Amino acid sequence: MPPQxxxxxxxxxxxxxxxxxxxxxxxxxxxxxxxxxxxGELVCLLGPSxxxxxxxxxxxxxxxxASGGTVHIDGEPVxxxxxxxxxxxxxxxxxxxATVRENISLGLRRRxxxxxxxxxxxxxxxxxxxxxxxxxxxxxxxxxxxRVAVARALAVSPEVVxxxxxxxALDSLTRLSMRQELRRIWQLERLTIVLVTxxxxxxxxxxxxxxxxTSSPGRIAATIPVGLEHPRDVLSPAYGTLRxxxxxxxxxxxxx
Amino acid sequence: xxxxxxxxxxxxxxxxxxxxxxxQRAQAVVLPIFTGIxxxxxxxxxxxxxxYELATPGQPTRRVxxxxxxxxxxxxxxxxxxxxxxxxxxxxxxFRVATGFxxxxxxxxxxxxxxxxxxxxxxxxxxxxxxxRPISPIAWIPISTLAFGIKxxxxxxxxxxxxxxxxxTGAATAVRSMPIAYVRAAHNFGLRKWELLRxxxxxxxxxxxxxxxxxxxxxxxxxxxxxxxxAIQSGLGFLIVDARNMGMRYDLVVAGMIVIGAIGIGLDWxxxxxxxxDSVRWGFSKE
Numbered sequence: 281m282p283p284q285x286x287x288x289x290x291x292x293x294x295x296x297x298x299x300x301x302x303x304x305x306x307x308x309x310x311x312x313x314x315x316x317x318x319x320g321e322l323v324c325l326l327g328p329s330x331x332x333x334x335x336x337x338x339x340x341x342x343x344x345x346a347s348g349g350t351v352h353i354d355g356e357p358v359x360x361x362x363x364x365x366x367x368x369x370x371x372x373x374x375x376x377x378a379t380v381r382e383n384i385s386l387g388l389r390r391r392x393x394x395x396x397x398x399x400x401x402x403x404x405x406x407x408x409x410x411x412x413x414x415x416x417x418x419x420x421x422x423x424x425x426x427r428v429a430v431a432r433a434l435a436v437s438p439e440v441v442x443x444x445x446x447x448x449a450l451d452s453l454t455r456l457s458m459r460q461e462l463r464r465i466w467q468l469e470r471l472t473i474v475l476v477t478x479x480x481x482x483x484x485x486x487x488x489x490x491x492x493x494t495s496s497p498g499r500i501a502a503t504i505p506v507g508l509e510h511p512r513d514v515l516s517p518a519y520g521t522l523r524x525x526x527x528x529x530x531x532x533x534x535x536x
Numbered sequence: 537x538x539x540x541x542x543x544x545x546x547x548x549x550x551x552x553x554x555x556x557x558x559x560q561r562a563q564a565v566v567l568p569i570f571t572g573i574x575x576x577x578x579x580x581x582x583x584x585x586x587x588y589e590l591a592t593p594g595q596p597t598r599r600v601x602x603x604x605x606x607x608x609x610x611x612x613x614x615x616x617x618x619x620x621x622x623x624x625x626x627x628x629x630x631f632r633v634a635t636g637f638x639x640x641x642x643x644x645x646x647x648x649x650x651x652x653x654x655x656x657x658x659x660x661x662x663x664x665x666x667x668x669r670p671i672s673p674i675a676w677i678p679i680s681t682l683a684f685g686i687k688x689x690x691x692x693x694x695x696x697x698x699x700x701x702x703x704x705t706g707a708a709t710a711v712r713s714m715p716i717a718y719v720r721a722a723h724n725f726g727l728r729k730w731e732l733l734r735x736x737x738x739x740x741x742x743x744x745x746x747x748x749x750x751x752x753x754x755x756x757x758x759x760x761x762x763x764x765x766x767a768i769q770s771g772l773g774f775l776i777v778d779a780r781n782m783g784m785r786y787d788l789v790v791a792g793m794i795v796i797g798a799i800g801i802g803l804d805w806x807x808x809x810x811x812x813x814d815s816v817r818w819g820f821s822k823e
Binding site for chain 2: 369
């Protein structure tokens with residue numbers, strides 16, 4: 281495998297901006313942003329609310345129209361959502377009127393019946409939902425719902441997965457095990473993942489690279505590579521140094 | 537007669553007060569029964585007190601009751617059942633409501649989904665729905681009888697006017713309040729326009745549509761009685777005006793009212809059954 285620097289980046293963002301109108305006032309949600317993301321990289325967009333991280337993610341996914349600049353994925357400009365690049369929503373992303381199995385098969389309507397069934401069953405097992413495939417989202421826990429969303433996204437064999445605070449609604453223990461699971465699945469599938477979070481530890485535990493964003497206007501403050509081995513030891517000095525550095529960039533004092 | 541009724545009322549009231557000491561499940565059984573008994577007793581006492589003396593020259597003075605007591609309404613049911621009249625009237629009323637309500641749902645649901653989904657559809661339809669909605673369906677009775685004559689169609693049209701607007705607005709509001717993540721997910725997974733409507737917009741709106749159907753059916757049942765009092769000569773509404781006009785039979789009037797109430801409960805119960813379907817239950821949980 282050639283070193284990553286010789287491969288063209290998977291996602292190329294140049295001069296991307298987004299402005300909103302609020303009555304007569306115009307405000308900038310995202311100041312011009314440049315960003316390259318490599319094939320198979322797990323990148324976290326980290327920042328406080330209002331820093332434009334979700335705006336950036338929506339633009340990358342093609343849900344929103346940019347006010348300026350471009351997004352290219354594999355050299356193709358992004359204009360609309362596409363099943364090759366799927367989005368995992370924090371909440372409400374999965375359909376409460378459909379069973380776990382029906383939710384996971386959402387993106388597989390045009391596959392032959394036998395193939396569809398095989399894929400759905402495989403992902404039910406992969407995310408550990410065996411026994412709950414006929415349950416409705418209202419009948420399962422928040423962590424399981426998020427697993428349904430992940431399984432539904434992976435079932436269409438996407439190249440890129442966008443995640444908007446995917447574990448934000450979960451309790452801290454479930455969140456930790458979901459991170460481990462995401463890392464495991466990411467290694468199995470060699471996906472490119474862009475994940476939005478406001479949690480410094482989530483970013484440090486998951487990411488190959490952390491893109492730190494700050495607000496008014498939303499922009500990229502720094503891009504920090506995380507060169508730590510997995511599983512990452514949160515008590516190691518190297519982790520602690522990075523953690524302090526990220527809090528510093530976000531302008532927050534670590535420690536209460 | 538009024539002494540036993542008075543005693544019954546006092547005992548029922550005492551039981552209601554004393555029920556505080558019972559377990560909740562016992563309260564759920566005892567309370568509705570004893571409020572019922574109390575209401576019947578009060579009705580009896582009140583109805584009995586409304587009488588006057590009719591003095592006809594050359595005859596002894598007669599005591600005439602104005603309002604029927606519960607005891608006089610009971611045989612009225614038997615009278616209505618014995619000649620089959622009540623069953624014919626119930627079927628006539630139910631048929632009109634079912635038809636008017638059915639047509640309203642058939643047109644109202646797709647139209648509401650369209651008005652809610654399409655911005656242009658909303659612009660085109662919304663103002664007229666908003667303007668026609670506050671007009672009581674009863675106000676359409678003269679126009680309806682002019683258009684259809686004293687026929688079933690006249691009553692059906694009035695029920696349609698009562699049921700249509702809650703259904704359209706219910707469906708449109710349901711679509712508009714749908715979380716944007718549903719639509720985005722559907723676009724993301726490559727669903728086409730009709731698939732989006734069939735597999736996302738419609739199921740997402742369904743719980744609220746069922747609620748609006750429940751409201752619409754309730755209104756339909758209210759309106760049919762009014763329509764039958766003027767626009768047609770059969771059905772439960774007609775029974776009530778007819779009983780009064782033909783011989784001041786207020787016992788029959790009250791019996792008819794009770795039948796209307798009971799059927800109303802039954803209709804509501806039927807629609808509520810829909811709320812338990814697997815694919816809509818999520819919309820009715822208190823979570």
